[in-house]
Amino acid sequence: MGYCLWCHQAFQPKIGFRSFFSIDIHTGFCSICYKQLQPIDERECCRICGRHLKLIDAKYIKDDVCRDCRLWENSEWRGLLCKNRSLYVYNDFLKEVVKAFKFQGDVALVHGFKTDVCRFYKKHFRNAVVVPVPLSFERLAERGFNQSEHIAALIEKPVCHGLIRAIHENKQSKKGRKERMAHRENPFKANQKFKERLEGQSVLLIDDIYTTGATIRMAAEALRIFKPKEVNALTLARGA
């Protein structure tokens, strides 16, 4: 028996033949809340950004790649990001959850995503070095925690703080697409202390939401001096 992280109702996770011998105490969302999350089918998502292709018009899709990604790949950012995978569509329910998690400080909510995050990591990014996208010092002081680090911690692998966010900016969520895409100074810097661990490795960036991909690509660019084999990203939600 456990309590749902979101609705706080007591619930019993169903036991079947496969979970017969699992005796961990279940923490997470109850089945009703979990059902409101909209997982992205791995077979029907954009090859690069992991966007759910069913949700956008067919005319924007070409070779399983969405228009956004084609724009990225035709710019100077080409090839920086190998692929991004998101667990869920950023729907109204997830917006509420992320709001509570990120802005209202209910960090425990992150455990509800644990099984899915681990599953994605094992399936797509096995053995990649986990690098959470950092916050600037000011933002960390304001928020008290870095949400990406909490997501990264779910994987239960050593986390590598290979990035530093040197420049404090306004929140990405308060900006429009134009502003995000506008050429600006890269706020990220590679952390030289981790040169050895990252050099030539495949790197997995962890963030909460992928909207335009600007943040992730800037982070990837900052890591370029380490010449990583490839840079991927795992995010909770893919903004529409």
Add this chain to the structure above:
Amino acid sequence: MKKLKVFFLMASEEGLFKKNGISGKFYFLAISMVLAIWFSLGEWQWLALALLIGLVILLSRKQLFMAVLAMMTAVFSIVNSLYISPNHSIFKEPFQGTFEGKIIDLPKFDGDRLTFTMKLHEGEKLAVHHRIKHSDEKQSLMSHLKTGLTCTINGQLQQPPAKDNFHAFNYQKYLFHQGIHWLLQTETDFTCGDQTLTLLDRLHRLREQKINEVEKHFPKPSSDMINALVFGYRDNINQEILNAYQMLGIIHLLAVSGLHISVVIGSLYYLGRRLGFIREHVIFLMIILIPLYICLTGASPSVVRAGLMALSVFCAQLFKSKISALDSISITCMSMLVYQPHLLFNLGFELSFLVTFFILLSSPFIDKKYNSFLLKLIAVTSIAQLASFPIIVYHFYDFSLMSFLVNLFFIPFITFCILPFCFIAFFVFWLFPFLLPYVINPLQAALIYSDKWLLLLYRCHFLNLRFGQPSILFLIFTCICIASVCYWWEASKRKSAIMGPVILIIALYFCQSCLGYLNPCGKVTFLNVGQGDSILIQLPHRKGNILIDAGGYLPFQKQKWQKRKNPFEPGRDVVLNELKGYGVKRLDAVILTHEDYDHIGGLKDIAGKMPIKNLIVSPYFPIEGSKKALIIKCLKEGTAIKTVEANDTLKFGHYFFRVLSPASKMSSSNGNSVVLAARLGGEMWLFTGDGDKEAEQDLLNRYTHLNIDILKAGHHGSKTSTSERFIKKIKPKAAIISAGKNNRYGHPHSEVLERLKKQRVKIFRTDERGAVEVTFKGHHIAKLITAE
């Protein structure tokens, strides 16, 4: 009350259980209890211990607290089953005496036999077998004997009979697991009187009274069905129908089963709510009614299970808490086993819990995977079949693939059509008897029609898979396979995974058949058919199954009141059952040595139930009267009839059976017996039938160098056979005598035993040691075992 409630809330929600995650995981404790009881009371106990240790180690690696609890449960139940509620008798040895005690179950009348269970004041339970001597006595006993009466009985204490054939029902063990150690055999009248009646006795009385009323006022199939479904009493149902239900795997529907209880309780709950009672009151009412209903239906394990599960759910609701179905079944299982550890060996208990447990485990994924009602039903049926498969095969040796289909149709049919109808019919009869015909006629029609179908399906047994008695290794293998199929089914994304269980069972069947062909051991089994002969020879690598004679009981002339519903028939109850147990699918030859009833009588129960390729008789076998009917029945089933005489040879693979006799017509029918000799396992065997001294002399005259190792003594050890000269000449090492226990002919005769002993021949008697099984391999005898 309030304090209790607070305590319960604390314990369940905030306290120990929740914090450590025990709630929802009670099944680990139940499993460890089951394993512990198996270890302390069952067979193959080291397997149980190994499983128990494995479970504890597995738990301790994940959650130490759970492991400690599981271990404590196991230790507690071992101590409980061995020391706190031990199962032994206060009487050390059998004696004649007078016993006073209370009748605790429904007295059963079967012909001239009355059986019931009596509880002595000392607490000991006895199974009473009373032989009724007169029809008047039967009448008077039937009218006044009731549960709860206190009786004084003079009789003889006896050890209950153990199994006397390898696959026979073990009555001794059956009674032992019910806590009964002695049989009280009586023929004299006994007196009964009412003493203090407990509430339980009153409920038993009520049940008995209602059963008798239903029996009296309803026409035949309906009365049986109402008694079975409303009161859990099915002793009056026609044996043929019962067999059909059993073989088709739907016998569970005739007991008051879990599904059944849920339907009854569910509809009562709904009715109560519709009538405007508030929830708490309905729940409270249920908590009182369920135990009463359990008692009214005879408290068989499946009813108790379903009732207690419902009770636990309602109790939890009363305390505003929730209990998961898995916890509920686990707690129910544990409480039943603490109260009566030997229940673990009750077939109904095993099936009920195992099937329900599997259904509960599978329901999440079945719900998720299949949307249509039909697919869900098919999936649940398959899971139930899969769960019950090892138990069914272990106890009944056969598994009918038909049972998938029949269950699929009959579970909804009985539960949602017949069951409500039976309840309505019963209440109409109780409250408004004048309306009864309107209810009873459709029920009657439906039942007659469904019985017809069942019998039809029962008779065409082409989907019947014969496994025979499975070995422990095969059972373990089966269990592993079942677990993997369940695991795979749950993980599989394909909808066609629903075929998994059927495919598994067919695969296991082929596995078992192939093992038979690879088996280098052959067996010669002298079945214990009472007074009579029946010898089953199974050649290695399935080269042939040969039955020499089929046993048979000469029926006594009995009056109508004396006739038992199911008199003992050696052909059906021994030979056919043993054939099943050995996994014999067809007989290559049945040899009837001669025409005496104790050699051929059993064939009528075998023909038609088991394909027979050849029927072999001597040329002097008279085909007339009942024998003619028998032969015609065999011919109809496609059996070829052959006659053999001296110097013929029967060939099975590279095994030869020489026919030594009859060469010419003798003066008696016994003398005309077919006598066979064969070399099996490097030894020379002689099967003499009922051959008498004259036939033996004739044998010696014709075969002067006859040298025999193992002799089936002629004519059940009568002094007219097995002459001294014959033994001296053939010099057997061992002789087997097939005779009935305490038979009225006095077989085997002491003279014959003397003669054999004088020649230092080892004697094995079926009347003393039960069936004799000799296993041979290559050119030597591997082992000889007896059933008793």
